[in-house]
Amino acid sequence: MQSRVKFGSFLRGIALGSVALFAVPALGQEPAGQTVITAARYVDVLTGKTVEFPAIFVGADGRITNIADARTVRWGSDVKHIDLGDKTLVPGLIDMHVHLDGPADIGGYRGLEFTDSFWGMTAVKNARDMLDAGFTTVRNVGSGDRNDIGLKQAIDAGYAVGPRIVPAGYALGATGGHCDSTYLPPSLEKKDGKEEGIGDSPDELRYQVRRQRKFGAEVIKVCATGGVFSRNTEPGQLQVPEAELRAIADEAHQWGLRVAAHAHGGAGIRAAIAAGIDTIEHASLVDDEGIRMAVARKQPVWFAMDIFNTEYTQAEGAKNGVLEDNLRKDREIAQIQRDNFRKAHRAGVRMVFASDAGVMPHGQVGGQFRVMVEYGMTPLQAIQAATKNAAEALGREKDVGAIAIGRYADIVAVDGNPLTDVRQLESVDAVVKGGVVVKGE
Numbered sequence: 554m555q556s557r558v559k560f561g562s563f564l565r566g567i568a569l570g571s572v573a574l575f576a577v578p579a580l581g582q583e584p585a586g587q588t589v590i591t592a593a594r595y596v597d598v599l600t601g602k603t604v605e606f607p608a609i610f611v612g613a614d615g616r617i618t619n620i621a622d623a624r625t626v627r628w629g630s631d632v633k634h635i636d637l638g639d640k641t642l643v644p645g646l647i648d649m650h651v652h653l654d655g656p657a658d659i660g661g662y663r664g665l666e667f668t669d670s671f672w673g674m675t676a677v678k679n680a681r682d683m684l685d686a687g688f689t690t691v692r693n694v695g696s697g698d699r700n701d702i703g704l705k706q707a708i709d710a711g712y713a714v715g716p717r718i719v720p721a722g723y724a725l726g727a728t729g730g731h732c733d734s735t736y737l738p739p740s741l742e743k744k745d746g747k748e749e750g751i752g753d754s755p756d757e758l759r760y761q762v763r764r765q766r767k768f769g770a771e772v773i774k775v776c777a778t779g780g781v782f783s784r785n786t787e788p789g790q791l792q793v794p795e796a797e798l799r800a801i802a803d804e805a806h807q808w809g810l811r812v813a814a815h816a817h818g819g820a821g822i823r824a825a826i827a828a829g830i831d832t833i834e835h836a837s838l839v840d841d842e843g844i845r846m847a848v849a850r851k852q853p854v855w856f857a858m859d860i861f862n863t864e865y866t867q868a869e870g871a872k873n874g875v876l877e878d879n880l881r882k883d884r885e886i887a888q889i890q891r892d893n894f895r896k897a898h899r900a901g902v903r904m905v906f907a908s909d910a911g912v913m914p915h916g917q918v919g920g921q922f923r924v925m926v927e928y929g930m931t932p933l934q935a936i937q938a939a940t941k942n943a944a945e946a947l948g949r950e951k952d953v954g955a956i957a958i959g960r961y962a963d964i965v966a967v968d969g970n971p972l973t974d975v976r977q978l979e980s981v982d983a984v985v986k987g988g989v990v991v992k993g994e
Contacts, residue, residue, distance in 0.1 A: 587612060588633040588988045591623050592966060595642035598941045599955050601933055603972065607642070611962040615987030620958060635990060637966045637983055643936060644955050645689030645716075645963025645986065646978070647943035648908050648918060649857045650813070650834055653679045653693050653718070654700040655911030657865065660782075660875035662736065673700040680704060680715030682916035685992050687981040689963035690717040690943075690953050691910075694774040694813050694834065695724030695732065702769035714991065717963075719947060721813070722770040723750035725761050725801060730792035731780035731815060755800035758793075762804040772947075773805045775830075777814045778821035781882045782875070782912065788886055789818030789838055798828035811948060813857070817886065819843055826850060832857050832946055834907065837890035839897060847902045855946040857907030858894045860928065861921035863887040865913035895929040904930075905946050906939035919979040922971075932975040962988040 588611040595607045608623040610632075628634070654676040659667075676696075683691055693701035701720035707713040726732030733751050734742065750765070752758035762773050777793045779786030786792070793801075798814065805812045806829070813832045814825040819840040822833055826846045832855045833839075833847070839856075847854050863883055870880050898904055906925075908918035925935040944954025952961055966983035983993025 587618070587628075587631075588635060588962075589628050590635045590637065590642075590962065590964065590985065590988070592637040592640045592642050595956050595964075596644075596933075596936065596972065597956065598644055598933075598937050599957060601937075603641075603970075607956075609642075609956065609962065609964070611988035615961050615989070617956065617958050617960055617962050620956070635985070635988075637993075640966035640968060640982060641970055641977075642956065643965050643967070643971060643978075644940040645953065645961075645965055645984070646687045646919075646939045647690040647692075647906065647947070647954060648683065648688045648910060648939070649692045649832065649855075649905045649943050649946065650694050650859060650907035650909050651683065651691045651915070651918075652695065652909070652911030653683075653691070653704060653715075653915070654696045655679075657911060657914045658869070658873045660870060660873040661879070662876075663874035669698065672697055673703060676700050676704050677707075677713050677715070679910070679915040680708065680713065680718070682914070683910065683918070684714065684716045684984060684986065686916050686919050687965040687978065687984055688716055688918065688939075689961075689965075689984065689986050690719070690947075692719040692721075692772060692813070692947065694721050694772065694815075696720070696722065699723065699768060705769075716986070717953065717961075719771045720769060721772045721774040722765040722768055723761075724774040724776055724815070725750045725752065725758055725765070725793075726776035727751065727792045727797075728753050729785070730776055731778065731783045731786050732774075732776035735784040735786065752797075755797050758797050758801050759804040762801055762808070762810075766805075766808050766810060771810065773801060773810050773812045774834075775801050775812065775814050777816040777825050777830075778818040780815065780817065781886065782879050784876070784878070788835075788882055789820075791818060791820040791824060793821075793824075795824040795828050798825055798830060802829040802831075811946075826854055831855065832905065835859060835890070835909075836897065837886045837893065839893050844897050844900045844902060847897070848900055853903055853945070855903045855905045855942070856894075856897055857905050857946075858890060858897075859907050859909035859912070859921070860891045860894050861918070861924045862909050862913035864920075865917070891924070891928050894925075898929045898934075903942065903946075904934075904938050905943045906935075919981070922975045922978045926975050932972050935975055936971060936978070961986075966993065
């Protein structure tokens, strides 16, 4: 903390002493409520360059109004100064695949120990853990009881602290598929119809898109194939055919929503790409044709590949109650998925950061940057996957994903240089959300 004070004094001294030399107008007339954030440098993910001595001005609405050279500007006493010292700043990170109401240490049938409202309560802590890890925006791709929508509303209203949430509500899927309830016997299933989100025709799934949007979903999630942590499904199985996926995509796009498709298997990935789905989740068993289709499609499609969490699930899963059959599936696809991540990246597939937090602890997701670099990305490309690329995939380039004028002042600070040591992002030193320090001071 001592170095922070010294560096801040250095910046103020330079700023005050160099106005005449550089003939730069003072910024003392900044609007009321203005904040300025200074540090040693920041990573401009839009250009790939590092900018020294930034002075990032933030308005009362939490958006960046100006970025100046801290050596050549002054600010008035009415401007709040946040000095992050000799740190490197990166944009607030974005995780495109999380489950906030899924505690990682409760697996298999252990979930039956708890009442229905328990899961929403755990989401509050998980959201805070993700924010403290530097993830200021998350896309929650499926929750029970619309816990993600309720938590988003609580955070926005100031009743809880957490990241910006892009919620999906209930995930869509086929009867008996990965997103259906597959753990209980018929006597314990609903007697009055299908589970929420489940449909078995284009019309039924169009209705489910409208229903999720009606109650607050901002993205639609569909399970196109079987999965690892469901029962009685295999990851490679196609469960929602192309015609139904196309109906979901068309309906969602009509309402201005984007669609994420859980798709491990090659057939499901190809069907989702052909149907116009926006992001392919997991993409574990993608084949050469699926990669070719993803690169060639005119409408951008993004792969969201969770290539880190298996380290946790294999080490802790059995203790947490995960069934051996699920751990078997996890083991079988883990290395294949990582190798296909490398192959897809080399081929030019657009990639975003996606951890599947909930399968692993939410506060540990920054560890995935290391694995992304091990399997072919540069540190800059891995950071861009969690900032610039993710914002584009969300369609929210005006809000998040870069330290840039007009976007929210969502900023993460680390001690070292993440462009040479991406593991700096495994434990961040400070987090700013909307110009307000939420960790580190």
